[in-house]
Amino acid sequence: xxxxxxxPATLSVSPGERVTLSCRASQIVSSKLAWYQQKPGQVxxxxxxxxxxxxxxxxxxxxxxxxGTEFTLTISSLQSEDFAVYYCQQANDWPLTFxxxxxxxxx
Amino acid sequence: xxxxxxxxxxxxxxxxSLRLSCAASxxxxxxYWMTWVRQAPGKGLEWVASINPSGSEKLCVDxxxxxxxxxxxxAKNSLYLEMNSLRAEDTALYYCVxxxxxxxxxxxxxxxxxxx
Numbered sequence: 001x002x003x004x005x006x007x008p009a010t011l012s013v014s015p016g017e018r019v020t021l022s023c024r025a026s027q028i029v030s031s032k033l034a035w036y037q038q039k040p041g042q043v044x045x046x047x048x049x050x051x052x053x054x055x056x057x058x059x060x061x062x063x064x065x066x067x068g069t070e071f072t073l074t075i076s077s078l079q080s081e082d083f084a085v086y087y088c089q090q091a092n093d094w095p096l097t098f099x100x101x102x103x104x105x106x107x
Numbered sequence: 108x109x110x111x112x113x114x115x116x117x118x119x120x121x122x123x124s125l126r127l128s129c130a131a132s133x134x135x136x137x138x139y140w141m142t143w144v145r146q147a148p149g150k151g152l153e154w155v156a157s158i159n160p161s162g163s164e165k166l167c168v169d170x171x172x173x174x175x176x177x178x179x180x181x182a183k184n185s186l187y188l189e190m191n192s193l194r195a196e197d198t199a200l201y202y203c204v205x206x207x208x209x210x211x212x213x214x215x216x217x218x219x220x221x222x223x
Binding site for chain 2 (some may be wrong): 030031034036038040043044045046049050055056087089091094096097098099101
């Protein structure tokens, strides 16, 4: 099983700041890496797939990068609506696995 | 508009069974892999099972094999999850989602609570 480790667990950020979230895989996951956003009480939303492709309707301030086992989600300028939990997920191999999430909270 | 409506959850005693359903509209599920993902209260996301478009290939997380089974009825544009021998640790919100590699559409979730 590919273990996905996200860091940090919690990030305290002020609106307007640049945010970088990390996701590390225990094995190479090629291009099958996705990021999701989940706000309290809401269903998760796909942000990024294939490492760096934004899903439909996702603002350009969200970007994904990385390769092999190290991946990053960057929010260029954090907006109030971006405070949420972010999950990475690999689909390179079964079982599909998610990271434990990074909570982005207001500083 | 794409919509996934999850149903079938509820309170069940340990050892009991439930069948979750997901009714899709706005697209034809026979063209897509479909997946169940669950989320225990206050916890993260966990992949449960996926099924290919024809239903000929089914995958399930090892820890649930033998108890959970995914199926689909493309004629009814629906996805199912049969859950048997339920345990307290199966308590979660169960989401029907589209896709194999990433999940662009999610149902609203159906809550399964396993408790005596």
